[in-house]
Amino acid sequence: MAAEARHFKYVVLGGGVAAGYAAREFAKQGVNPGELAIISKEPVAPYERPALSKGYLFPQNAARLPGFHTCVGSGGERLLPEWYSEKGIELILSTEIVKVDLASKTLTSAAGATFTYEILLIATGSSVIKLTDFGVQGAESNNILYLRDIADAEKLVAAMQAKKDGKAVIVGGGYIGLELSAALKINNFDVTMVYPEPWCMPRLFTSGIAHFYEGYYANKGIKIVKGTVAVGFDADANGDVTAVKLKDGRVLEADIVIVGVGGRPLTALFKGQVADEKGGLKTDAFFETSVPGVYAIGDVATFPLKLYNEQRRVEHVDHARKSAEQAVRAIKAKESGESVPEYDYLPYFYSRSFDVAWQFYGDNVGDDVLFGDNDPASAKPKFGSYWVKDGKVVGVFLEGGSAEENQAIARVARAQPAVADVEALKQEGLEFAAKV
Numbered sequence: 001m002a003a004e005a006r007h008f009k010y011v012v013l014g015g016g017v018a019a020g021y022a023a024r025e026f027a028k029q030g031v032n033p034g035e036l037a038i039i040s041k042e043p044v045a046p047y048e049r050p051a052l053s054k055g056y057l058f059p060q061n062a063a064r065l066p067g068f069h070t071c072v073g074s075g076g077e078r079l080l081p082e083w084y085s086e087k088g089i090e091l092i093l094s095t096e097i098v099k100v101d102l103a104s105k106t107l108t109s110a111a112g113a114t115f116t117y118e119i120l121l122i123a124t125g126s127s128v129i130k131l132t133d134f135g136v137q138g139a140e141s142n143n144i145l146y147l148r149d150i151a152d153a154e155k156l157v158a159a160m161q162a163k164k165d166g167k168a169v170i171v172g173g174g175y176i177g178l179e180l181s182a183a184l185k186i187n188n189f190d191v192t193m194v195y196p197e198p199w200c201m202p203r204l205f206t207s208g209i210a211h212f213y214e215g216y217y218a219n220k221g222i223k224i225v226k227g228t229v230a231v232g233f234d235a236d237a238n239g240d241v242t243a244v245k246l247k248d249g250r251v252l253e254a255d256i257v258i259v260g261v262g263g264r265p266l267t268a269l270f271k272g273q274v275a276d277e278k279g280g281l282k283t284d285a286f287f288e289t290s291v292p293g294v295y296a297i298g299d300v301a302t303f304p305l306k307l308y309n310e311q312r313r314v315e316h317v318d319h320a321r322k323s324a325e326q327a328v329r330a331i332k333a334k335e336s337g338e339s340v341p342e343y344d345y346l347p348y349f350y351s352r353s354f355d356v357a358w359q360f361y362g363d364n365v366g367d368d369v370l371f372g373d374n375d376p377a378s379a380k381p382k383f384g385s386y387w388v389k390d391g392k393v394v395g396v397f398l399e400g401g402s403a404e405e406n407q408a409i410a411r412v413a414r415a416q417p418a419v420a421d422v423e424a425l426k427q428e429g430l431e432f433a434a435k436v
Contacts, residue, residue: 005106005114008037008090010331013097013107014123014266015040017049017317018298018324020070020079022121023089025328033088039107039115041096042149045081048073050317052153053176054352057160057183065150074321100269102291119331122270122281122289122296123324126263126315131171131230138233141241144257147176159256160187166255168192169244171230173200175351176260178213181222182353184258192223192252194230194244204349204360208370209385209397213356215376220354225250233257263315265300277302280313285342286330287323295331297323306344307414308363318348346414356381359406362395362413363387369422371429374399384409386425386432392416393425396433408433 010026012019019038023046026036038046048068055063072078084091092115099108107115128146131139143159146152168184170177173195185191193200199210214224225246232245233254244252265280275282275290280302287295287303298320305312326343333340350359366389374383380400387395394416396409412433419425425432 003113005116006037007116009035009117010037010119010121011107011115011117012036012038012121012123013100014038014125014298015042015044015046015091015093016123016125016298016320017046017070017073018123018125018320019121020046020048021321021324022123022297022328023084023087024071024076024079025325026332027087027089029328029332031087031089034090035088037090037092037115037117038084039092039095039097039109041094042151043094044150045079045084045091045093046070047150048317049149052147052150053179053183056153057157057180057187059187062157071321073317097269100273102270102273102294105293118293120294121324121327122294122300123298123320124266124269124300125320126265126299128259129262129264131259131261136230136232137245138235138241141233141235142239143241143255144233144259146259147180148263156256156258160184160189163255165189167253168256168258169194169230169252169254170258170260171195171244172260172262173197173226174203174260174262175201176258178217179351179353180258180260181217182220184256185220185222186354189256191221192225193217194225194228194246194252196227196229198226200224204364204397206364206368206370206385208368208374209383209399212374212376212381212383212399216354216356216381219376225252230257230259263299265313265315267300277311278313282311286340287327287343288330295327297327303343303345305347306342307346312347314345314347316347316349319345346410348410356399358397358399359401359409360395360397361410362393362416363389364395364397365389366394367422369426371426384430386412386419388419388422388425391420392418393432398430401430405430405433408436412436 051063051068096110097107128148168189170181170193228246228248234243281296283301283303299315302313329340369386372383382400384398
């Protein structure tokens with residue numbers, strides 16, 4: 001006889017950033033012991049994922065759990081495992097859900113356990129795209145690594161220790177590529193980055209912005225190979241990777257390979273049960289899906305982006321945090337017959353590596369207007385870009401900004417001020433933002 005299903009009023013499916021922020025908001029709004037469960041396939045309580053590509057890899061004073069449990073990443077309280085038990089919130093860890101039946105409100109784990117709920121928050125996040133998914137020759141060799149969760153980070157740290165001062169090849173020129181190239185270099189590896197696009201981070205950076213980072217990385221001794229992709233890997237008798245074969249015929253020696261070529265939202269469990277759009281689960285401004293009582297937050301949600309009047313899916317920690325809080329507030333308000341304002345998100349992205357740090361707010365569409373000093377050799381580089389569409393500033397990027405300046409560019413992106421003269425905007429640079 002199968003064990004009886006465990007029942008909870010609220011279930012958060014997934015144990016990433018969004019789950020941690022949802023738990024905190026439930027506790028704030030008031031939740032009775034035993035009402036809320038978080039089901040996660042990871043073995044640890046929710047943590048701040050950005051730490052994995054930054055502090056976790058530092059050669060000295062590296063970040064380790066419990067140091068970066070949520071919600072410490074936004075200056076909040078650190079929710080240790082005991083916090084959940086004190087609040088009567090059940091953490092069901094190391095539990096992979098393999099079947100979801102939204103009609104009967106039932107979740108089934110790989111081990112055959114069943115869980116039922118009244119309200120479900122889908123916070124499954126993304127999985128990394130792996131080269132083995134495409135049958136790349138040799139992609140299953142040892143030390144070809146990815147970074148998504150703490151187990152991946154631990155593998156990477158172990159490989160860095162085993163292959164000390166060796167050669168690292170980073171495949172991909174996006175977030176992970178840029179942050180991990182810096183981390184490996186700081187750990188004294190010989191680093192080469194490989195990506196097919198004409199410049200790094202092409203989804204956000206213009207050629208003028210990328211010019212700075214590519215030059216800055218080159219000055220740090222990182223080699224950059226553009227316009228080609230990895231098509232195969234060589235390994236030694238132990239199965240450890242030794243070389244990366246590129247499409248253009250070049251072969252790069254490698255002791256460690258890190259692949260950062262993107263992620264996919266984890267939505268397969270819900271296929272055909274809930275409306276989807278743009279690769280995610282379609283929600284309203286409160287993150288409720290087409291199935292009443294089922295919410296989707298973070299990477300998996302395609303939600304109405306009010307500012308631009310369009311449906312959008314956003315993969316970023318800032319949205320994971322805020323969408324979780326919005327959904328929980330909406331759930332609790334509905335129960336008491338009240339309402340909350342619609343989600344009104346301003347897209348925000350940021351990164352730090354070496355001694356540089358940038359922030360971006362808004363939308364990178366229209367004409368870009370580069371301002372400031374983007375010389376990679378500058379002692380104190382400070383530059384940015386405005387994006388102007390239909391005579392209005394819709395997005396702003398800034399490298400090297402102070403806290404006040406970063407707040408100013410956020411205000412600009414939100415206000416979308418009109419611009420009469422693009423040339424004058426270039427000259428004014430940050431002064432334009434200061435006036436908004």
